[in-house]
Amino acid sequence: MTETRSGGPIGIFDSGYGGLTVMKEIVSVLPEYDYIYLGDNARAPYGPRSFDTVYHYTLECVRWFFEQGCPLVILACNTASAKALRTIQQNDLPNIAPDKRVLGVIRPTAEIIGEYTHSKKIGVLGTRGTVQSDSYLIEINKFFPHVNVFQQACPMWVPIVENQEYDQPGADYFVKKSIGELLQKSDEIDTILLACTHYPLLLPKIIENVPEGMRVIPQGEIVARSLQDYLRRHQEMNKRLNFTTIEGKRSFFTTDSPEDFDRQASVFFGEKVISKHVEVQHF
Template structure:
């Protein structure tokens, strides 16, 4: 009799392209598993939207991925992690998908920042919604009550990444202008509080200075996922290991295929997803 286990996917969701950076890192750490990526590019960016709308969009994405045979979903979007994750985990998941799991990216980044800082001064760059939610601050203060936190909303950076024009002189000027906020704050650690920002890491590193440690979720989250699966064999045993990769987008554009090709070293096939 054929086993009903061992054919499930790991789902990765982001509002746009930024989560591809996370997915690449997870695949590098765990290459044997099957993955589905969903980018809600038609409605990106999420950063300036209301908490209610972000929750609704994220719930639609979760439904889509679970219906596509995912057993576990990583919400590779800080805005969605801040505004939707806990409600989904506490209220929606137990009722509709009780055996399945949804994980976010905010806690791993916070834990790493607290571990790395020496002078207890941590900077955060993120979307407007993530900054206003205070989610990073709450998590950091929970981990280390005496830490000083400095946040800067950078609303233009997601659009820069989505446009593919992030290496231009104008883009570098915009990034430098945002980071000017931290000039006299004496931070020694900077959290890139949006998965899109990981794509800009080299530019950010030059602008912020070599003495500041950069916390990039693309490096941290994959190891956390590996550790999670090692501790939760009841999930791991259900996952397929055929190296299948599927990509979905709510708006089919050449940019998704081009950027995906850059990340994975070969062209990717992208299918349209209808949410809601």
Template structure:
């Protein structure tokens, strides 16, 4: 029997499907397996220790599915668990496998495009509290980013998950959060959408960004390009990723419920299997 080695994509819920959507558009020949820990979402309000524990469980499960490469398509997991998994766990449990996140690709992109060094970040409360974006921007921007201003947007994920985009209530929260952000720093010229749910709010976000010159950083497309580049630069990893256009979807929630919601994020109908972590 042929062995499959898909690329694993993990998220605490549905948002990572917006990243997977870009992977499938750019790299359709690769096999992918998506795991959503929907039964334990959201991660954004959980402690570092709990997010790390849950994320490591998911990574181990994706390794069991044959993945040699796993993408944490979740800002909270990338912020609270990625570094520990990379530095402490992989050398012990899977030294030849790799786990990558979504924060550094966005950071590298914004460092290239900002004109004045003033960067804004909208994200979940957990990602904002982690200070991951300011830390990574200081580390990787080569001094091009001079000020990073963050805004927690705790209602944005529920707006998407409950499919109430465009309602008066949704618009109120999006407008008020963006007003708060730009009041803190009116000079922001690049805005990182630091949650994989937020591309579904793009039309509303654009309405309340005060200047057309502000560039919106959509992680999905950036992470897809960076993944393609990573595989080109690491042919040894590319060689162990199978390319049969296989698609597998796993969820810790009821599979039928997951399927009914996933199409909103992925843009296509899917079939999923329920698992336990």
């Protein structure tokens, strides 16, 4: 590659830290782009909040990304993707930024997850908000109408991860409990989708508690490959992004304490993170 462009960064958003597991995979696949990450940690978690609240919080953050010059924003948050994405795409973008795009994590996952199952029975583990939205049921059915989807909310999993208890014995009870409740819904489930970006940190414990041979699928790599394909198919957007022949820039922001964010974020991202505090509520 010899091309160097001066454009805008790709924005990656989550209510907290979990989106960093998606960003990690995106950067691995597409290291040459610039990225800005924003965690709305001051108002996290989004999972228990109403559709309207999640929509307003997410829109404020999307507007902030646009102010930073991002032509493209990825909602690396299942709750925001489930409760806010469609309204932002259909109602807000045409008015505030018709030339910009906001993408989520649910659709790219739904487009491919049915290819992993032989029994045509998939389990979905997510936050209460994601499960109650039925977004995965609806989207997977569009692409794989013959696949049955069984959902299970795991309300304790995000707090366990964010309190850095994901590798401690205390997490075992809650992981085993939620997986057991999911598998009681069908003994033919052969594939489990982790429909929350926090859950990859619990992956070792999840694998310990599922039957041998069952596939457990995190979203990060799926979303990264989907973004790569999107940019290949949408050259007009690709040309508007900052692209270099070497590794791009990565900037991190939080609506809460940078010190707390940096300490936690390094666990999710896999390398040292230095963030800055930002206010988004005034947008």
